[in-house]
Amino acid sequence: MTDVVTRFAPSPTGFLHIGGARTALFNWLYARHHGGRFRLRIEDTDRARSTEQAIDAILDGLTWLGLDWDDDVVYHDAIFDGLTWLGLDWDDDVVYQSQRVQRHVAIAQQLLAEGKAYHCYCTPDELAVMREERMAAGEKTRYDRRWRDPAPDMTIPADVPPVVRFKAPMDGATVLDDRIQGSVRFENDQFDDIVILRGDGTPTYTLAVVVDDHDMGVTHVIRGADHLTNAFQHRFIFEALGWDVPVFGHVPLIHGADGAKLSKRHGALGVAAYRDMGYLAEAMRNYLLRLGWSHGDDEMVSTAQAIEWFDLDTIGRSAARFDLDKLNNVNGHYLRQADDARLVDLVAEHRGQTLDDDVKARLQRGMPGLKNRAKTLVELADNASFYLSERPIEMTPKAAALLNRDAASILSRVAAHLADNGDWSTEALETAVRDFAEREGIKLGAIAQPLRAALTGATVSPPVFEVMAALGRAETLARIEDAAD
DSSP states (O other): OOOOEEEEOOOSSSOOBHHHHHHHHHHHHHHHHTTOEEEEEEOOOOTTTOOHHHHHHHHHHHHHTEEEOOOOSBOOOOOOHHHHHBTEEEOSOBEEGGGGHHHHHHHHHHHHHTTSEEEEOOOHHHHHHHHHHHHHTTOOOOOOOTTTSOOTTOOOOTTOOOEEEEOOOOSSEEEEEETTTEEEEEEGGGOOOOEEEOTTSOBOHHHHHHHHHHHTTOOEEEEEGGGHHHHHHHHHHHHHTTOOOOEEEEEOOEEETTSSBOOGGGTOOBHHHHHHTTOOHHHHHHHHHTTTBOOTTOOOOOHHHHHHHOOGGGBOSSOEEEOHHHHHHHHHHHHHHSOHHHHHHHHHHHHTOOOOHHHHHHHHHHHHHHHTTOSSHHHHHHHTHHHHOOSSOOOOHHHHHHOOHHHHHHHHHHHHHHHTOSOOSHHHHHHHHHHHHHHHTOOHHHHHHHHHHHHHSSSOOSOHHHHHHHHOHHHHHHHHHHHHO
16 A cells, blocks of 8 residues: 555634534544555635634644644644644644645646636626526526637636636446445536635635645545535546545544534534543544444454554545534543542642642542543542541532531541551551451441541541541541531
8 A cells, every 4th residue: 555644634723623623533544554654734825714723722622632643844832732632643834725725826827828727707796696597597596608619709807716616527427435435426417616716816625625635645535424525626637636545534424412513502512622521542542443433342442452443445425423422432441540649630730729748648549439430530629628628628408417516526536546547558457447447336337428528528538447547547546626616
């Protein structure tokens, strides 16, 4: 196989959404699987709608995902935190389509000189009338090609800046062998002579994407199925220029769990929003991977495994369905697998706190019991709050209700019993408290519940003896004394 080069080419008119992130991931994985290169191109030729904020959001999302791209072409000084978070490494710098306009225009002029494109002088009003007439006749509303081979009596209007249209084939049919969709056939008379240069001399997407894909050495174009018909026009231009046509693979779109087109109510947010909601990059990669791609019955697929296994042949042709509950389950799995020290740092980041060494050590000791009960970092950070709280800790109303006079007396005696305990492990603490309960003739629950309230300020927490071990001797006894006063 020729060295594989893939690309992700978003338009910077908004955030990096779920569908775009999956497209980037598939391109990245395909390139990495074949030892090739993954390129990033910002298609910002629509200057009116393209914004620096949107560019930064795209780069931020890709960086968080960890999708790194290759090659230095045009450098953009932006935050690459998003792709990195997702774990998708890219190859060096970014291509900005708007900085290649002269190259696009030169190719349009070449096509004109070779008779493969032509000037069209139709006004917007004429095109509107044309559309209305064709609609009334039940025909496809395409341009009637009147300037493709103008009649001798047609006069070039002096006050109409012409567009440049590409001469699409008019006879026969074209078959596109798509790596995902299979063989797709269209009759050539269904295609329009598409505009490649606007009246102001600026190139359109259709021309620019072909020129840039060629110049970047792109061998495989992997993108959403909504671009499938565009692929025919792109192929015509590639062939007209005598350039190699890349392999096309059009990925089915993502729908909501109800089968409807994905929208904000289904969770169609920017990738950065999922980071803020507490999802891990590796969980997001795994979840996006499984939206349309499969490897047997494997659900949890590490990035290393994904690179090893990924190919286009196992991408389905049906729309994938976005399911937030499933994403939560996947994220919970990766939380349980995550390094405790890393989770401590992430919890501190989500809470906006700087933790001293003692508190970090306390939280890290308690992390195994916390991460097994959470599905997002936000939930984990909320559950970890009692480890980070300064004394006296805040009590929920239910917890405060448990700390009556009798409970305070019991807690004072428990603290005295534990003060001389040499072993502060979970097992030793449980043994010591059970011994105390037996000696005092008190049920263990009558001790454990007020003890939990005193230590965590809540009635629900990880096992209380794990909490005591994580807090450490001094903090545990101090919190008990606070509650007993």
